[in-house]
Amino acid sequence: MADIPVNKAAHPFDKTRFEALLNRRFFYAPSFEIYGGVAGLYDYGPPGSSLQANIIAEWRKHFIIEEHMLEIDSTIMTPAPVFETSGHVARFADWMVKDTKTGDVLRADHLVKGVLEARLAGDKEARGLAAQPPQKEDEKKKKKKGAVKNVAAVQQLPDDAVKEYEVILAQLDNYSGPELGELCRKYDIRNPDTDNEVTEPQQFNLMFTSSIGPTGQHPGYLRPETAQGHFLNFSRLLEFNNGRVPFASAQIGRSFRNEISPRAGLLRVREFTMAEIEHYVDPEDKRHERFDQVRDVVLDLLDRDVQASGKTQVRKISVGDAVAAGVIANETLGYFVARIHQFLVKIGVDPSRLRFRQHMANEMAHYAADCWDAEIQNSYGWTECVGCADRAAYDLTVHSKKTGHPLVVRQALKEPIITERLVAEFNKKVLGKTFGKDAGVIQSVFADLSETRLLEIQGELAQGSAVVTTPDGRELTLTHEVVTIERKTFKQSIREFTPNVIEPSFGLGRILYVLLEHNFWAREQDVERGVLSLPAVVAPTKVLIVPLSAKEEFNPLIQEVSSKLRKAGIFSRVDDSNTSIGKRYARNDELGTPFGVTLDFASVQNRTMTLRERDTTGQLIGDIDQVISVLVDLVNGNATWAEACNQLPTYDGVQAVD
Numbered sequence: 001m002a003d004i005p006v007n008k009a010a011h012p013f014d015k016t017r018f019e020a021l022l023n024r025r026f027f028y029a030p031s032f033e034i035y036g037g038v039a040g041l042y043d044y045g046p047p048g049s050s051l052q053a054n055i056i057a058e059w060r061k062h063f064i065i066e067e068h069m070l071e072i073d074s075t076i077m078t079p080a081p082v083f084e085t086s087g088h089v090a091r092f093a094d095w096m097v098k099d100t101k102t103g104d105v106l107r108a109d110h111l112v113k114g115v116l117e118a119r120l121a122g123d124k125e126a127r128g129l130a131a132q133p134p135q136k137e138d139e140k141k142k143k144k145k146g147a148v149k150n151v152a153a154v155q156q157l158p159d160d161a162v163k164e165y166e167v168i169l170a171q172l173d174n175y176s177g178p179e180l181g182e183l184c185r186k187y188d189i190r191n192p193d194t195d196n197e198v199t200e201p202q203q204f205n206l207m208f209t210s211s212i213g214p215t216g217q218h219p220g221y222l223r224p225e226t227a228q229g230h231f232l233n234f235s236r237l238l239e240f241n242n243g244r245v246p247f248a249s250a251q252i253g254r255s256f257r258n259e260i261s262p263r264a265g266l267l268r269v270r271e272f273t274m275a276e277i278e279h280y281v282d283p284e285d286k287r288h289e290r291f292d293q294v295r296d297v298v299l300d301l302l303d304r305d306v307q308a309s310g311k312t313q314v315r316k317i318s319v320g321d322a323v324a325a326g327v328i329a330n331e332t333l334g335y336f337v338a339r340i341h342q343f344l345v346k347i348g349v350d351p352s353r354l355r356f357r358q359h360m361a362n363e364m365a366h367y368a369a370d371c372w373d374a375e376i377q378n379s380y381g382w383t384e385c386v387g388c389a390d391r392a393a394y395d396l397t398v399h400s401k402k403t404g405h406p407l408v409v410r411q412a413l414k415e416p417i418i419t420e421r422l423v424a425e426f427n428k429k430v431l432g433k434t435f436g437k438d439a440g441v442i443q444s445v446f447a448d449l450s451e452t453r454l455l456e457i458q459g460e461l462a463q464g465s466a467v468v469t470t471p472d473g474r475e476l477t478l479t480h481e482v483v484t485i486e487r488k489t490f491k492q493s494i495r496e497f498t499p500n501v502i503e504p505s506f507g508l509g510r511i512l513y514v515l516l517e518h519n520f521w522a523r524e525q526d527v528e529r530g531v532l533s534l535p536a537v538v539a540p541t542k543v544l545i546v547p548l549s550a551k552e553e554f555n556p557l558i559q560e561v562s563s564k565l566r567k568a569g570i571f572s573r574v575d576d577s578n579t580s581i582g583k584r585y586a587r588n589d590e591l592g593t594p595f596g597v598t599l600d601f602a603s604v605q606n607r608t609m610t611l612r613e614r615d616t617t618g619q620l621i622g623d624i625d626q627v628i629s630v631l632v633d634l635v636n637g638n639a640t641w642a643e644a645c646n647q648l649p650t651y652d653g654v655q656a657v658d
């Protein structure tokens with residue numbers, strides 16, 4: 001927020017204090033807590049809800065309004081045939097293993113990741129210790145205490161093992177279930193909580209099942225993504241868009257996944273809000289008309305070749321160069337990757353902890369052409385927060401095939417295409433009379449013949465007769481009285497095609513969580529309380545109004561300032577509690593409120609008001625209306641704090657009272 005440098009790194013990120021803040025100020029909390037809670041379900045409190053609403057509002061502006069997308073709101077409850085056709089019933093699954101003794105269930109890839117990372121961390125520490133002067137024996141013992149044998153808290157690994165582990169971790173998403181089982185056996189990976197062995201990985205479908213109607217005859221699922229709702233409405237959307245592509249549909253809504261073991265707070269939950277875009281594009285032309293606007297956006301890319309070599313080194317490259325070099329498959333995909341980057345940075349994600357990772361070949365859905373995940377670093381590691389995939393024509397094709405409803409674009413060609421080809425012309429009467437029920441078989445055999453074969457038959461017929469073979473192997477002889485082969489001219493003025501779909505898919509809970517982590521810090525002088533440096537655009541409250549006294553004479557001014565801010569569309573809150581101003585500001589720094597205004601006795605007399613900025617704690621003073629005008633510019637992002645400091649005098653705590 002502050003454009004004047006603030007030393008936020010004075011204290012390393014303190015997760016305990018961070019979590020305490022989120023809990024104390026009710027950003028979010030386990031659902032059904034007083035019943036003991038259910039893993040993977042969370043309720044958002046007032047600041048969490050406002051923050052989410054503001055992220056959504058900005059998402060709408062950044063994507064839907066900016067790109068004229070067509071917003072929809074489709075149902076969550078979905079009849080089973082939809083997900084049978086889309087492939088979710090067969091394939092929307094993760095691999096799980098069970099503890100052989102306790103029966104505890106673990107997600108196989110997360111188990112391998114957790115254990116190997118812990119062993120590498122133990123190795124690093126052991127090497128560090130070995131390099132240090134000898135420690136007292138009891139200190140060494142202390143370090144080892146509490147280490148689960150399987151995880152090997154502080155233990156040096158052979159150099160080869162370190163290399164192997166790093167290679168496995170760099171391409172973890174590429175392993176199949178049986179391969180994960182192989183890794184568990186080869187590297188003796190057990191349940192870290194119990195040190196027990198685990199079973200072979202089994203597939204577990206993540207969809208919640210349900211049934212629609214009282215008879216239970218119509219099985220259904222809670223949707224695990226919003227995408228299918230877009231595809232099933234494609235022909236209506238296309239019509240709404242006057243039959244033209246490219247265009248995009250967008251939807252914000254809840255999705256449900258019965259995650260195997262949700263452990264990382266908001267990062268892996270069983271019910272969450274997604275924001276998804278399906279951009280429909282001509283498969284033969286994936287250029288994007290606004291690509292020039294993002295060409296120079298520089299990204300940290302981790303492509304699949306780098307991952308396959310066991311490395312995690314990103315390369316900094318502009319989107320323009322990445323698409324030109326074929327690293328990102330096409331302009332439209334590159335355009336959205338860049339727009340995702342811009343959105344995340346705008347709402348407060350630290351760009352130095354944001355990378356785009358390309359899916360490995362096995363990780364990608366079989367139909368997808370290319371896929372990049374926006375991964376954001378946080379205290380749990382690098383987490384996928386947005387997926388951006390080129391899904392090709394898969395979804396529209398399978399739904400169209402299943403239902404018989406054409407999900408295609410019909411485009412009038414500017415120049416009709418004239419083609420010539422050989423065609424078989426039948427004398428239907430003679431054909432029927434001569435071949436009876438085989439008449440249809442013969443026609444379909446001819447329909448599948450190549451141009452070369454038709455040419456041969458044309459020659460044979462000129463000699464007297466030609467022989468064709470039916471699918472069941474019979475040879476039938478035909479004469480030119482039954483069939484003639486002629487060259488004909490065709491004029492095509494309509495082109496029909498199934499569009500390809502580029503899909504950016506956002507998980508809002510994950511974005512909200514990493515945003516909070518990236519913006520949390522503590523002041524030197526008050527490490528107990530934290531500050532959330534949320535950008536004004538997403539901050540739950542934009543301005544705190546702090547009256548110095550509870551005296552009634554302040555009320556008209558409080559109301560005037562509140563109402564002027566409200567009219568300017570700025571959300572403010574009044575804190576007229578009995579505590580000191582410092583405490584009131586500190587409490588609101590915790591909520592990420594970027595600005596505060598203080599009304600004191602001088603305000604009542606002179607109509608002046610002080611303005612405080614959260615990160616620098618710098619204060620300015622000015623006439624009430626002047627301060628409000630500066631505030632409006634600050635909140636709307638039209639002025640920086642440095643610019644505000646040039647417009648209003650600094651307030652040093654002393655205010656003249658006439």
Ligand SMILES: Nc1ncnc2c1ncn2[C@@H]1O[C@H](COP(=O)(O)OP(=O)(O)OP(=O)(O)O)[C@@H](O)[C@H]1O
Nearest residue numbers: 257259267268269272384385386387505506507510
């Ligand atoms: N269980 C979950 N909890 C919270 N957000 C999720 C969850 N699963 C997916 N998301 C969000 O939805 C987005 C799109 O979903 P997608 O199907 O691409 O995720 P995924 O590849 O299944 O994620 P993961 O591999 O982490 O399970 C993700 O980028 C993420 O932000």
